[in-house]
Amino acid sequence: MIKTVTVVGATGAVGRIIIRLLEERRFQAEKFRFLASKRSAGKTIEFRGEPHTIEELTHDAFAPDELVIASTPDDIAAEYLPHAIEAGSRVIDESGYWRMNPDVALVVPEINPQAALDAKGIIASPNCSTTQMVLALKPLHDAAKVTRVIVSTYQAVSGAGLQGTADLEEGSRAHLAGQAYTYEAFAFPIAFNAIPQIGSFKDDGYTSEELKMVRETRKILGDESLQINATCVRIPVANCHSETITVETERPVSPEEARELFSNFPGLEVMDDLSTDLYPMPATCTDRDGVYIGRIRRDISHPNGLSFWCVSDNLRKGAATNAVQIAELLSKSS
Amino acid sequence: MIKTVTVVGATGAVGRIIIRLLEERRFQAEKFRFLASKRSAGKTIEFRGEPHTIEELTHDAFAPDELVIASTPDDIAAEYLPHAIEAGSRVIDESGYWRMNPDVALVVPEINPQAALDAKGIIASPNCSTTQMVLALKPLHDAAKVTRVIVSTYQAVSGAGLQGTADLEEGSRAHLAGQAYTYEAFAFPIAFNAIPQIGSFKDDGYTSEELKMVRETRKILGDESLQINATCVRIPVANCHSETITVETERPVSPEEARELFSNFPGLEVMDDLSTDLYPMPATCTDRDGVYIGRIRRDISHPNGLSFWCVSDNLRKGAATNAVQIAELLSKSS
Structure with a gap:
């Protein structure tokens, strides 16, 4: 089982649906963390009936063995997600920044699930x-x-x-x-x-x-x-x-x-x-x-x-659903 | 010069614009008539600053040598426009009913003006x-x-x-x-x-x-x-x-x-x-x-x-403007 799921961009249009889907689909993990920009940090969001404090997204926000699901603007993904990889996390990215990088897997689980399973670095979810x-x-x-x-x-x-x-x-x-x-x-x-x-x-x-x-x-x-x-x-x-x-x-x-x-x-x-x-x-x-x-x-x-x-x-299959499906794929194989 | 211009369907979305265009483009004719269904007949519309009474569209509504510009549903065009042709009028039709009839000219004046000039019967204006x-x-x-x-x-x-x-x-x-x-x-x-x-x-x-x-x-x-x-x-x-x-x-x-x-x-x-x-x-x-x-x-x-x-x-080039341009073409050659 995945130990920690970390949602980055938790207050955005897609982030909110990722959180709803993690609830609806009863995604199994020991801990869930919710990260967003400084502006939203400290606010509370409800997840599975309990309040969670939103943490600020920083370079040092990531711990080893987390499964990060990120939905942010391209520049944020460019700056912060390498730190998550360096920290030893796995990263599913909704942004457009990393998709065409040759070292990045670009995955639709119904089409190329193996690319996600084989990925060493960031796993990108395609444009909607x-x-x-x-x-x-x-x-x-x-x-x-x-x-x-x-x-x-x-x-x-x-x-x-x-x-x-x-x-x-x-x-x-x-x-x-x-x-x-x-x-x-x-x-x-x-x-x-x-x-x-x-x-x-x-x-x-x-x-x-x-x-x-x-x-x-x-x-x-x-x-x-x-x-x-x-x-x-x-x-x-x-x-x-x-x-x-x-x-x-x-x-x-x-x-x-x-x-x-x-x-x-x-x-x-x-x-x-x-x-x-x-x-x-x-x-x-x-x-x-x-x-x-x-x-x-x-x-x-x-x-x-x-x-x-x-x-x-x-926002669903074009973004949040596809990302959560990739997370489920990684979860099953972990 | 055209003697009489008769607008059929004068109260419809396209008919209203045909009337505006006849004003704007200063279409020359001795007389303008405005026909519509029984429901609208008797009402008054303004044209070039003067009130005109809307006449009812009937089989006998047409006189010889009129230039009829019609914008009606297909079934109305099917029923009434042959009476206008029989009465000796020229007819420009906005409806879809006659366009593909081999005896009907289908005209965009910038493309095939000669087809309008040569037409013996109805001249159709294409779908928008x-x-x-x-x-x-x-x-x-x-x-x-x-x-x-x-x-x-x-x-x-x-x-x-x-x-x-x-x-x-x-x-x-x-x-x-x-x-x-x-x-x-x-x-x-x-x-x-x-x-x-x-x-x-x-x-x-x-x-x-x-x-x-x-x-x-x-x-x-x-x-x-x-x-x-x-x-x-x-x-x-x-x-x-x-x-x-x-x-x-x-x-x-x-x-x-x-x-x-x-x-x-x-x-x-x-x-x-x-x-x-x-x-x-x-x-x-x-x-x-x-x-x-x-x-x-x-x-x-x-x-x-x-x-x-x-x-x-x-409503303009897709309908009213094209019909009025055909009318201008016929007017110039008459």
Whole structure:
């Protein structure tokens, strides 16, 4: 059994759900510690019905043999997590900072659990928009080798943290009242708008979020030949990312075969019945741990193409659930 | 000069804007008539500062040599517009009913004006999601032959009529207040949600809206070989449709060439400067008559691919503006 679980970033949007999941899933450990920035240190949070004092995240905060689950901004992960490794802890990191480091395992437990078990250093959890897509791609890739992916995202504001959620709520309220509102998490109003930029602009006119979907997907599937084109868009949805995904495979995969492949793969759930207007939507998938797939159909523009619609709770499977699943994997093997 | 302009569906979401545009653009005619259903007949609307009584739309409502601009549901267009043609009027129709009829011209004035001038019967204006896409495709198709299009839409509620707009506003208000709201224009809540179905389900798992984008685009460009795969999604935006568009062309088109082609084509405007976070968004394109393009970049998944983001006011260029432009074209040639 794990001796100590240490949640870093315990007061953030994802940290709060990690804590809820550790409760819900009855994660076994002798001790639980909760770390956050100086601002939150000293405050109390409830865990399993008992108050716990939040400790300050410092370089010396880590002891040997802890299992650290961290969800912080990139710069915090860059600075503090090496100290946890040095102290002899195992680290599961939600941030974007370490994922593409060749010494870091990038893990979705349903896809590459062994990478987590073999990891010597940090184990990274992928970007939310990557996780749900790569999980959907995996059974198709195994069955018929995916050669090309074209994805457009419809991303919720909760991906921008608690302030993102506050911005959508307060911005919507203000807009409906004809009042002004100053957004903090977004460069433009998100209420009743769509913003075709998530992250900063990088190479070739792509954003950092779009390139994460390319690079992280290749790393998790272990296939650098996979061609991926992503467009990431923020929309005024509180929680759950949606994606339109069109793939080309080496041999044609019929919608019937795809439905079968998705249905049989752990973590995926097919919600696809046109006769009853059944498909996943943010409103129906929030607070759920799976990745939900609908609108499965032949891509009528390509002989080996398949299109579908994929929704998942970006704070759950896109972040907290995936991290806690990695923790469970390590716990079982320890 | 046109003798009489008759606006059918004068009280609808698009009809109201047609009337505003006839004022703004100083459309020349001796007489303007405004028709609507029995429910609205007898009411008064203001046009150019003077009150006009709304007449009831009946089979006998049309006189010879009128220019009829109609924006009604499909069943109304099916029933009434043939009577206008029989009466000797020319008819511009916004509905979806007549567009694919082989005797009907389907016109975007910047692309195929001659089809309107040659038309013997009804002249149809395309579906909103088609119009903005086909306008963006046209210069690429002329320069390098587009062979395949993959498009995902982010469509505003105003496309579902005045009730769609009311549903988003009232539904959002209710959601923020923690109250229930019964949606009338949508099968599911649209506030803070995304619905991956617009129209009814048709062949191969595609919706009527998606197949309109395929068939209407081919008809307008006069190219039945063009392969198109569309996913149409309703998002909680009041007005303006956005689209992610990825094309394959017979020869590669660089982003620089594409920018040049778009900039030089009438009706298109490039808003694309990464250094200043400039790209079109619903919030910045509403109440404007153009089709706005940004995020122009090489499709990194295909040697002959190009990706971009396209926003347009679905009630303006997607409907009313296109219809009034067709009317202006007929007016000039009459």
